[in-house]
Amino acid sequence: xxxxxxxxxxxxxxxxxxxxxxxxxxxxxxxxxxxxxxxxxxxxxxxxxxxxxxxxxxxxxxxxxxxxxxxxxxxxxxxxxxxxxxxxxxxxxxxxxxxxxxxxxxxxxxxxxxxxxxx
Numbered sequence: 001x002x003x004x005x006x007x008x009x010x011x012x013x014x015x016x017x018x019x020x021x022x023x024x025x026x027x028x029x030x031x032x033x034x035x036x037x038x039x040x041x042x043x044x045x046x047x048x049x050x051x052x053x054x055x056x057x058x059x060x061x062x063x064x065x066x067x068x069x070x071x072x073x074x075x076x077x078x079x080x081x082x083x084x085x086x087x088x089x090x091x092x093x094x095x096x097x098x099x100x101x102x103x104x105x106x107x108x109x110x111x112x113x114x115x116x117x118x119x
Contacts, residue, residue, distance in 0.1 A: 004034045007049075009113040014047045020083060021054040024061045031068045044077045047116045051109060053083030062091050069099035078119035079103045080112035 003018040017034050019027050038046065084092045084105045096102060106112035 003030050004037055010117045012047065012117040014049050014113060014116055017048060017050040019055045020051045022056065024056050024058045027055060027057075027061045028064055031064050035068065035071070038072050038075050041075045043074050046072075046076045046079075047119060048072075048076055048079040049109065049112055049116060050079065050081045050103075051083050052081060052088060055083065055088070057088065057091050062094060065091070065095050066098040069095050069101060069103075073099060073101055078116055080106055080116050082106050082109050082112050 003022075005016055005018075007014050007016050015037065017030065019030055022030065038048075079101070081092070081103050082105070092105070104115070106115065
């Protein structure tokens with residue numbers, strides 16, 4: 001589960017969901033790993049950072065991301081995402097609509113981390 005791990009930033013604990021440069025099959029595996037960690041956390045306790053830089057998507061991944069993001073909503077206080085570009089913007093918008101969440105997009109991980117710890 002090295003792609004789903006807690007990291008520290010400014011003495012705050014963030015959950016990193018690292019989907020960067022993954023195949024569609026690997027994304028599905030990471031979602032399963034992340035569900036095991038997220039769903040045992042107290043309500044509104046998590047600050048999550050999702051990196052989708054260079055990630056491959058297909059219809060199955062898009063649907064899985066929608067369901068994953070929606071189901072995690074009760075456990076997440078604040079979330080940020082990096083790596084949204086090109087066609088991933090369409091997938092991102094579909095996931096946001098389905099999940100009823102508004103996860104801000106940041107240009108890089110450091111900016112996202114700084115924003116998360118301020119929440």
